[in-house]
Amino acid sequence: MELDYLDGLNEPQREAVLHTEGPLMIIAGAGSGKTRVLTYRIAHLINHGIDPFSILALTFTNKAANEMRNRIEKVVGTEARGIWMGTFHSIFARILRIEAVRIGYTRDFSIYDTDDSKSLIRSILKELSLDDKVYRVGTVLHRISSAKNSLISVNEYQRNEIFRAEDEANRIPDMGRIYKIYQDRLLKSNAMDFDDLLFNTNILFRDHLDVLNKYQQKFRYVMVDEFQDTNVSQYLITRKLAAVHQNICVVGDDDQSIYAFRGANIQNILNFEKDYPELRIIKLEQNYRSTKNIVSAANSVISRNKTQLRKDVWTENEEGPLIELIKASSDNEEGNLIANSIFEEKMQQSLRNSDFAILYRTNAQSRAFEEALRRKNIKYRIVGGLSFYQRKEIKDLVAYMRFTTNQNDEEALKRIINVPKRGIGEGTVAKIVVSAGESNVGLWEVVSKAASFLGARIAKPIDDFATLIKSFRVISDQKDAYETAAHIAKASGLLKELHEDKTVEGLARYENVQELLNAIKEFVDNSEHEDKSLSAFLQSVSLLTSAEDDKDTDRDKVTMMTIHMAKGLEFKYVYIVGLEEDLFPSQMMLTSRADLEEERRLFYVAITRAERKLTLSYAESRYHYGRLKTCEASRFLKEIDPQFLRVNHSAGREAYATSFVKNLTPRKPQQINSTVHTPSADFTPSDTANLTQGMRVEHPKFGFGVVKEVDHANNERKAKIHFEKVGEKTLLLSFAKLKIHE
DNA sequence: ATTTATATCTTTTTT
């Protein structure tokens, strides 16, 4: 029975499956059957009588975990459900819930997402009256995040000379103070951010040896997938957990490390050998996924990096078609060419939409492809981007739910206190914050006793709000998550507000909220979930990633996503688009981190997603912040050995011709269906192009006027206009709505 | 307090 699944494996794969005792590192080249090895390895353990509950498998996404769990289930049956398998964040959030009291939290702690963190930093900057142009919120958060990922506490940060010198040099000397207040505030709010989930796990295991011991005994086998993308904090957790049994197995590929910007430390993989002297290293180098041409092209690219672990990825697959290079004249043309190509290949090779993927560097690039595919009636789906749970209306309802379970959650409070509008404006909120600060109590203390803190005059709407929340709390104690959430949606007025909004967007938002309620219903009805409380649902939801919440499963659609999201996936036909210098490799990456090698690894990851045919494309011009920008071909294109390439000239020339004609006709503002409200229909936002000196125009408010001057300089599309009634005005054209009278 | 108009900023990837 067990030989069944060993049969199809090559020698190193088989060895990896059978090596279960002692430290093991599997260096798995792209397409080398890594997932297969991992699933069989776990199945093998279970078949040999290992309790699934003593197996810990850490993956990069929850989706990967679920897929692997299903595959294991096919071999060993329902026992597979017991395996502790998930992302670092979700597994250790689960453990932190259980042990929360040990580190000063309660089990209902909230998890702050990036938006919450940023909003908290914003208010801290305000309180310290620091200039948020100097202390950029993103920079501050990134700095705190990197510190935590390297396990540097507030105290250590403040003591450390190097950090202080760096912050001085960057003219942000108050970083240490901000970090301290930020952490204090999180603790006070009974909240953790993403990095805290790992940081606090380390603290928990460091300060509570009995807890550490419990989990060390529990997890006899520890496995880490995508090991090249783990950070120091994550690595130390696994090392501690595996310290007793020493059965640690890590799987990764240093050539596919693409998350260094998030604290992933490629050194982990390179230093692993030093930490485990008796380490067994197995390399999986045979690629089963791609054609010879694709494997060779990928090798020719990645060989330019100075990696420390050499491996030779090879394949026995057929040579396959050459890699095609398409040159388009504009981003829109690029979209059309790719859509045409997909259409033709699909017909000629009788393929399905789901055999195709379009991969790009940044989410913003998807637009042109969406339009082109829609025009050709090709179905597509976009993975990632703004996820369901990041939408405003969803975040609002979730914030209500969060605050109902955790009244210390001040970011949730700030989000909902005046949503829907209930007469508690900015001024009132500011007073609440000040009052809480003076009395050294939490915001909820002030809100729930508004009259005594702020006086009766102002207290009325606040009191109503507090009463509302208290009633939610009573219900959540008695009812399940669904009934509570449905009640909150109704009683808070959120549903009503959205229902009254009759615009297309308003309707969609209303439906989104209904969809969230459905999801909660599903959660409650699922017999696998024992705890049906609101707080249990919130736990499961706060760590969902954008890739995991898309509802339409495996339908026949072309997939579009960033290269980062494509990690671990494969497609018959892959299009890597936008191969332009400054876009890919990204300008930002090069200037801020000077890391060309990581960008190159990203390119390598993209290439190796393709099974049969790879197409690369770039555009000679592209819209960027509303402006047309000329681009040059990416340096990466020159790194591919030309013998594997075929340049598609005809496509390029045709593209140039069509785009040339197209560019002659002015772009018209898009008509979206027939929108209901059209009070100023003929007042359209003007553009420099259609405004000239001496032209007679009409402004909805200032009335008639004559254009005096149009200013194109410094990217500022301004026009000086003399109005009959109000005199001379300078308008920013992209915002001024004007009607042109010839 | 809330709505509306204008100015400013964005510049990457995501658990």
Place this chain on the structure above:
DNA sequence: AGATATAAAT
């Protein structure tokens, strides 16, 4: 272009 912050008007 689009989102978000700020200022001004209601």
